[in-house]
Amino acid sequence: MSQPPKRALCAQCLRPQSSCICRxxxxxxxxxxxxxxxxxxEVANAKGSARLLCMSLSHSRLVTGEAFDEDxxxxxxxxxxxxxxxxxxxxxxxxxxxxxxxxPAPNWPLAGDEAPTDPRQLRLVVLDGTWRKxxxxxxxxxxxxxxxxxxxxxxxxxxxxxxxxxxPDQLSTLEATCxxxxxxxxxxxxxxxxxxxxxxxxxxQMAYRSL
Numbered sequence: 001m002s003q004p005p006k007r008a009l010c011a012q013c014l015r016p017q018s019s020c021i022c023r024x025x026x027x028x029x030x031x032x033x034x035x036x037x038x039x040x041x042e043v044a045n046a047k048g049s050a051r052l053l054c055m056s057l058s059h060s061r062l063v064t065g066e067a068f069d070e071d072x073x074x075x076x077x078x079x080x081x082x083x084x085x086x087x088x089x090x091x092x093x094x095x096x097x098x099x100x101x102x103x104p105a106p107n108w109p110l111a112g113d114e115a116p117t118d119p120r121q122l123r124l125v126v127l128d129g130t131w132r133k134x135x136x137x138x139x140x141x142x143x144x145x146x147x148x149x150x151x152x153x154x155x156x157x158x159x160x161x162x163x164x165x166x167x168p169d170q171l172s173t174l175e176a177t178c179x180x181x182x183x184x185x186x187x188x189x190x191x192x193x194x195x196x197x198x199x200x201x202x203x204x205q206m207a208y209r210s211l
Contacts, residue, residue, distance in 0.1 A: 013051055019208065025055045026197040031119035032184050034060040034177060035076055037068070037144075039129030039137060047205055049174035049198065050128040056194050057177075066133075067140040074143060077123065095125045095147040096180050097138065108148040119185045124150070126180075128173045152179050174198050 007016040015021055034057055042048045043064055054062040061081060068076075077093045094108045125147065127134035138144050158171045171179065178195055182188035 013055065015046070019046065019204075021052055021201055021204070022055075024052055024197040024201045024204075026194045027058065028056050028191060028194050030057055030059060030181055030185065030190065031122075032059070032181055033081070033120075033123040034126060034181070035123060036060065036062045036126045036128050036173065036177075037137065038062055038064045039066055039127075039133040040064055041133065042128050046208075048128070049172045049201070050126075052198065052201055053174040053177055053194075056197070062128075066137055068143075070143055073141060077125065077143065077147075091121045093123045093125060093147055094150045094184075095127075095144060096150050096152075096176060097127060097134070098149065098151050105145065105147065105149045108150045122184055124177070124180055124184065126173060126177050131170070150180055150183070152176065153183060155179060172198070 007018065009015065010017050010020040010022060013021045013025075034054070036050050036054055038048075038050050042050065050062060054060045061076070063076060095105075097105075125144065127137050127144075129137060152171075155171065158175055175195065175198065178191040179188070182191055
């Protein structure tokens with residue numbers, strides 16, 4: 001039997017052209033670098049927000065994996081990215097993940113250490129996956145466990161209606177990253193256009209449910 005033809009993919013968002021999300025890309029001027037480590041099961045998830053996030057943030061990278069080679073992960077965390085010079089200004093790496101009794105880690109900023117006044121000195125690491133998968137990623141990568149943690153303050157309500165949350169205050173990867181960037185860069189206003197675009201993305205995904 002002949003195989004059904006594959007659906008044409010958008011070259012930018014890598015989604016079927018019929019469900020392309022490029023219309024929701026909202027370029028944002030930001031200073032903190034963002035490294036999104038995406039669990040492999042999220043790559044083909046139409047409800048995922050990480051690709052829209054990274055397409056909108058110029059100082060970001062999206063890397064897929066679960067258990068990373070330690071040398072590869074250290075390079076992603078600590079070395080200049082393509083297009084950067086060796087004299088890049090960032091000096092601190094922070095993980096967006098709450099510290100818990102089962103996953104203890106120092107909170108950011110470190111006790112007795114002042115947070116840098118220049119947000120360009122920060123590289124924010126975000127784990128993209130379900131709560132269970134992100135917890136496994138943390139468990140499998142001791143390098144991540146050693147990073148200081150950033151806990152979100154005054155979390156905004158989530159508009160991520162297309163995916164079930166295990167806790168009432170859980171946010172999508174895009175929403176959590178925008179909240180973290182606002183916290184680190186001193187204001188949420190620059191990220192509001194991306195959050196508004198995300199609302200459109202969510203509405204688009206919900207519309208597919210009714211077809």
